[in-house]
Amino acid sequence: MSETNPAVPKRILPAIVFSQFAGTSLWFAGNAVLPELQASLHLQEGALSLLTSAVQFGFILGTLCFAILSLADRVSPRLLFLICAVLGAAANAIIVITPTSTTGVLILRAATGFLLAGIYPVGMKIAASWYSGKLGKAIGYLVGALVLGTAFPHLLRGLGATLPWQSMLIGVSMLAAIGGLVIFILVPDGPYLSKGAKFDVRNMFQVFRVPDFRAAAFGYFGHMWELYTLWAFTPFILMYTLPNLPSGQVSLYSFAVIAAGAVGCIGGGYLSQVWGSAKVAFVQLLLSGLCCVLSVFILSAPAFIVPFMIIWGIVVAGDSPQFSALSARTAPPQLVGTALTVVTSIGFAITIISIQFTGWLLIQLSPEHTFVWLAIGPLLGLLALRRLVRT
Known part of the structure; x- marks a missing residue:
């Protein structure tokens, strides 16, 4: 059965996309209430960055x-x-x-991150079990939903949302639980679901024995070096280049830059049906690498910064679903879930290194000469991806 087969229920993809957004809202939408959370619970100074990092580390530990x-x-x-x-x-x-x-809040946020390991990569495996020939398109919608979830807190801040933080967190929790029920009730196991994997610690290493999978994975690692660091420093870049911009507009522009990635994800998904996932990922990774290089000049030209950042936002995220599709296709069929999970774990660990490295560079260099170093990731990713483009 393939995606073009009318026997595939039309509800499947919308249900997976909604559930993926609802589940991952635990991760991102909660960021919108962190200042209020700190004030209400009298959390220590610096708790905001700790709370964000706790989710990241929890997710890495969970995926591992x-x-x-x-x-x-x-x-x-x-x-x-x-x-x-x-x-x-x-x-x-x-x-x-x-x-x-x-400490209690940090533990709970880390636990939330740990459990997200059973939502984000598992949602992609569920999509892979239903869509084979057009997996790039299906995962394009899934990652597009994730990107919108990432941008959502900036929109809330930009619009001046005044909901109590308690109501916000309870609402997010209810949304996530509903997402879990939707996928369980409406999305049965797909026809491409491989079963029979046995517990073996070597499974997570075995997937890297496949040359094509290694090419997809290392391309993804290069992509992740750039992606979350750009997202993390987008408000900083806007405030640096447009120092007179009100904070509310900084948040709205940040939302526009990050949310633009959904256009790249979904548009790239459709293009992958014509060009193939490898070529789409290669082109978008190349363009985002060029944006890293051009940042040396554009960060000194405030008139161009917003359109430039939106273009960068489109291409920096647009290749992500294609890397996931390539990883799912090239992994051993009985270990697709393990492959997606271990690649995601390593990718998110790389984001922490990249973010810390960029923060250190900003102390040593001017911003104009800092973000060009993000091009390291796309360059290495493109070198790894050449194998799949040729084939």
Whole structure:
């Protein structure tokens, strides 16, 4: 059965996309209430960055554990998605229900990140179990939803949202739980779902024995070196180049830059049906690398910064779903879930290194000469991806 087969229910892709957005909202939408959370719970100074990092580290730890145990290939992915969405929603809501210390909040946010390992990569495996010939298009919608979730906090701040932080977190928790139920009820196991994987710690290393998978994975790693660092420093770049811009407009422009990535993801998904995922990923990675180089000049030209950043936002995220599609296609069929999980884990670990490295560079260099170093990732990614483009 293929995606063009009318027997594939039309509800499948919208249900997966909604559930993916709802589940990952635990990760990103909560960022919009962090200042209020700090004030209300009297959290220590600097807690905001710690709370954000806690989710990142929790996610990396979760994906690593899921990869070692091959959970996504040994347990029904829709059941795993449901369990993680409900438990993640509970961990998020406990912050509201039970007053706690800074340490307690950090543990709960790390637990939420850990459980997201059963949502984001598992959602991509569920899509892979239904869509084969047009997997790039399907995952394009999934990652597009994730990108919008990433941008959502900037929109809330830009519009001056005044919802109590407790209501916001409870609402996000309810949305995530509903997403888990939707995917469990409406999305049965797909016809391309491979079963029979056994527990073996070597599974997470075995996937890298496949040359084509290594090419896709290392291309993705180069992409991740650039992606989250750009997102993290987008408000800084806007404030540096446009120092008189009101904070509300900085947030709205930041939303526009990050949300533009959804255009790249979905548009790239459609282009992949014509060019193939490898070529689409290669072109977008090349363009985002050129944006890194051009930042040396554009950061000194305020008149061009907003359109430039939006273009950069489109191409920096647009290749992400194609790398995931390539990883799913080139991995051993019985280890697709493990492959997606371990690649995601390594990719997010790389983002932390890149963000810290860029922050250090900003102390040593001017901003105009800092972000050009993000081109290291696209360059290495393009070199790895050449194998798949040729074939």
